[in-house]
Amino acid sequence: MDSSVHLSTEELYITGNSDEPLDLAVLAGSMTVLLGNDSTVAPDLALVLAGRKTPASGMIHLGDDNLDIRSHNARGRVEYVSPSFSCPPGMTVSGHLSLASAAAGYSRQDTVEILSQLCTWCSLEECMNEEVNELSPDDRYLTAFAAACLPIPDVFVLQGPFPDKLHPLLEDLSQGGCAVIASLPGIQHIPESTERIAICDSDDVRQIVRLQELTEACSILMRLRVRFFPVLPRAVMESLPGAENVLAFRGGYEFRHTGLSAAVTNLVNLARANSRQIVGLELKPPSNSELMQYFTTDDEPGEADLFCAEDLNI
Amino acid sequence: MRRRPEYLRIWASVFRYMSEWALRRQAFIWILLAAPIIAWILPGQTSIPFLPLAISGITYCGPAAFISGWYRSSARSSLKDILFSTKAGRYSLVLPEIMLPVLAGVLPALGLALLWTAGRGGFPWQLWAVIPFASLTAVSLTVLLEKYLDQTGHIINLLAFMAQASAASWALSPVFQLMLPHGYVPWTLRWINGTGAAYHGDIYVFIAVLQGIGLLFLTVKALSDSEIESSD
Numbered sequence: 001m002d003s004s005v006h007l008s009t010e011e012l013y014i015t016g017n018s019d020e021p022l023d024l025a026v027l028a029g030s031m032t033v034l035l036g037n038d039s040t041v042a043p044d045l046a047l048v049l050a051g052r053k054t055p056a057s058g059m060i061h062l063g064d065d066n067l068d069i070r071s072h073n074a075r076g077r078v079e080y081v082s083p084s085f086s087c088p089p090g091m092t093v094s095g096h097l098s099l100a101s102a103a104a105g106y107s108r109q110d111t112v113e114i115l116s117q118l119c120t121w122c123s124l125e126e127c128m129n130e131e132v133n134e135l136s137p138d139d140r141y142l143t144a145f146a147a148a149c150l151p152i153p154d155v156f157v158l159q160g161p162f163p164d165k166l167h168p169l170l171e172d173l174s175q176g177g178c179a180v181i182a183s184l185p186g187i188q189h190i191p192e193s194t195e196r197i198a199i200c201d202s203d204d205v206r207q208i209v210r211l212q213e214l215t216e217a218c219s220i221l222m223r224l225r226v227r228f229f230p231v232l233p234r235a236v237m238e239s240l241p242g243a244e245n246v247l248a249f250r251g252g253y254e255f256r257h258t259g260l261s262a263a264v265t266n267l268v269n270l271a272r273a274n275s276r277q278i279v280g281l282e283l284k285p286p287s288n289s290e291l292m293q294y295f296t297t298d299d300e301p302g303e304a305d306l307f308c309a310e311d312l313n314i
Numbered sequence: 315m316r317r318r319p320e321y322l323r324i325w326a327s328v329f330r331y332m333s334e335w336a337l338r339r340q341a342f343i344w345i346l347l348a349a350p351i352i353a354w355i356l357p358g359q360t361s362i363p364f365l366p367l368a369i370s371g372i373t374y375c376g377p378a379a380f381i382s383g384w385y386r387s388s389a390r391s392s393l394k395d396i397l398f399s400t401k402a403g404r405y406s407l408v409l410p411e412i413m414l415p416v417l418a419g420v421l422p423a424l425g426l427a428l429l430w431t432a433g434r435g436g437f438p439w440q441l442w443a444v445i446p447f448a449s450l451t452a453v454s455l456t457v458l459l460e461k462y463l464d465q466t467g468h469i470i471n472l473l474a475f476m477a478q479a480s481a482a483s484w485a486l487s488p489v490f491q492l493m494l495p496h497g498y499v500p501w502t503l504r505w506i507n508g509t510g511a512a513y514h515g516d517i518y519v520f521i522a523v524l525q526g527i528g529l530l531f532l533t534v535k536a537l538s539d540s541e542i543e544s545s546d
Contacts, residue, residue: 052399076401087396088331088389089338096396099327103400105317151401 004028004064006154006179007049007078012058014041014048017203021058024198024205026155026179031170031193036200036288037185043159045200046183050080050157063154076104076151081158085144087132093119093143094128100147114150122146122169138163145169153178160184167191187218187285199292207295217294220256221286224263227252228276236274241266252280319402328393328410335389336380345379352476365430366503369423373445373499374475376419377452382468384411385460385537404538411537412453412530419449423499431506440515444502447519447526451496454529461536491518498522 007026014022018041026032026049036042047053049060051069060069067074087096094115101111119125122142127135132143141162148156156173158166160182170180171193184190190197190211197214198205209217223245237253238246242262246255257263260283271278286294336342384390390411397407423445431437455474459467474495491501491512498518505511505518 072403075399075403080399082395085395086388086392088335088392090334091331091392095327099324099396100400102320102323102327103397103402103406105319105401107320108323147396 006063007069007181008061010059010061012048012060013056014045014205015203016056018056019204022205024208026181028154028177028179029174030195031174031180031182031191033190033194033197034181034183034200034205035185035187035190035197035291036183040200040202040288041204042183042185042198042200045198045205046157046159046181047080049155049181050078052080077153078155078157079148079151079153081141081144081148081156081162083137083141083159083162085140089131089133091132092129093124093132093135096132096143097147097150100150104150106150118146118149121172122149123165138165142166149173155179155181158182161186161189167193186288187214187291190214199288199295201289201292206292209295213295214291217291218286219260220258221290221294222260223254223256223284223286224260224267225249225252225254225280225282225284226267226278227280228271228274229279230276232270232274232276236270240270254284317401319400319406321402321406324397324402324406325410325413328407329414331389331393332380332384332411332414335384335387339383341383342379345382346375352472365426366500366507369426369430369445369503370500372426373419373423373448374452374496376422377415377449378456378471378475380415380418381411381453381456382471383460385457386464405534408534408537412450412533415453416446416449419452420446423449434506438506438515440502440519441499441506443519444498444515444522447522448496448499450526451522451529454526454533455495457533457536458529492521495525496522 004027005025006028007024009022009024012022012024022045034042034045044053048055049069051060051074054070061067062069062074062077067077069078091099097115097118098111101114106114119128122145124139124142124146127139127143132140135143142165145158145162145166156170156178158170158180161184162182170182170191174180174193182191182194192211194211197209197211199207199209231251232253234246234248234253237243237248237255240246240255240263242257242259243255243266244257246253248254264281267278267281270276390407393407394404398404400406424442427441427445428437431441456467456471459471459474461467463470491497498521501511501513502515502518505513505515511518
């Protein structure tokens with residue numbers, strides 16, 4: 001993988017409430033997720049990194065030549081894709097892509113060839129003559145994505161959630177040396193090829209973790225919801241090996257279990273032993289706040305300052 | 315390798331989508347026709363021949379019909395999102411969106427002016443010059459009134475046109491003739507006709523150019539603002 005830095009921040013404060021500057025370097029060929037819903041800074045940070053919004057303070061540099069992201073020369077090198085994308089009435093997919101290709105500087109002759117390749121890659125061949133505003137949200141997102149690919153940018157910033165069929169395309173892009181940054185509201189939307197996940201709250205980026213660390217945290221924090229018919233007594237449910245923090249809800253139970261396959265095997269055995277049917281089984285991923293709590297607690301073990309050392313200058 | 319944007323193709327696209335947006339509106343035909351009709355029924359207008367009144371009306375109403383409501387439309391907002399952040403930049407949208415309405419006023423008005431002056435020994439340069447700048451002023455006024463006054467701006471715009479039309483009547487003071495925005499076409503027409511104009515045709519051209527260019531700067535600034543919220 002190319003190790004050059006495509007995007008870097010300098011003393012960047014996303015909002016006025018940010019505690020400390022964000023130090024972020026986005027490498028070529030990497031995929032970073034900004035995890036957080038609309039109430040967090042994740043969508044704003046995506047806009048800031050795309051040069052579409054001014055941060056509270058600080059700078060974002062593009063490439064090795066430290067180009068300001070908002071300068072004219074940076075245009076076309078950072079592309080932003082929004083889920084609220086729309087087109088003027090009557091504009092078809094091919095009309096939109098032709099306009100985007102003209103803006104990207106392709107001649108009429110080159111446009112035909114490049115659009116044909118692009119639409120095959122994005123699976124848009126079927127809807128080239130359809131009106132963009134009448135497409136399904138997934139196809140509309142893919143159209144916006146295809147248009148954003150035309151200038152061949154160094155950095156892609158995507159505001160999610162986006163369709164699952166985009167995941168392999170993003171992987172292709174990052175393998176080709178492009179840096180991908182995606183703002184996503186929940187862990188269920190994170191592509192498999194993501195390397196780093198920035199967990200955001202309402203003021204700042206709280207933690208940056210690797211995908212493997214997040215996967216481990218999810219396996220610990222995930223909760224299973226199960227429904228039996230007839231209803232299983234709570235005492236029996238609590239006897240399930242490995243089940244922790246069992247909570248009852250209408251018609252079923254919710255609990256935490258460290259191993260998914262073991263939990264399912266134990267549940268099936270429990271149901272069979274008690275002549276019950278499992279009528280519902282659901283896996284509940286941890287919320288962003290639970291993840292944040294997990295990582296921030298885990299990050300600083302034993303730092304509880306029992307003796308107020310800072311006040312005592314120890 | 316960085317390529318140069320294909321501006322002509324971008325402009326052609328903007329022309330197309332702006333025209334489609336404008337022609338789909340029911341208001342289009344009303345803006346085009348209502349103002350000349352109002353002008354026609356104003357006191358003192360019935361004595362004016364049809365062609366000069368049509369030249370004056372089209373110079374203003376052609377641009378107004380195309381640009382009225384465009385500034386806050388979702389169609390413009392979408393084009394802005396597509397084009398502003400590209401290498402082509404914001405002027406790839408701003409220039410054609412000014413040019414299309416101006417041409418919609420200038421081309422038919424100049425055509426009618428040629429017809430009207432055909433039997434009068436030629437086409438005076440003052441009329442040739444004043445028409446484009448009056449159309450440019452009409453575009454600027456429509457955009458700026460809509461930006462700063464939203465719906466109220468459209469009403470004031472209509473009143474502005476009616477005032478222009480009334481400037482064609484004979485009873486107004488010479489000072490008023492130089493104060494009225496985009497009223498220089500009817501005054502130049504009257505000057506050519508040899509009656510009613512207080513000043514030489516060059517004065518109207520001078521003021522029209524000054525006003526057209528001055529307002530154009532403000533309009534380009536307003537249209538290139540990236541923080542506009544669309545209303546539909």
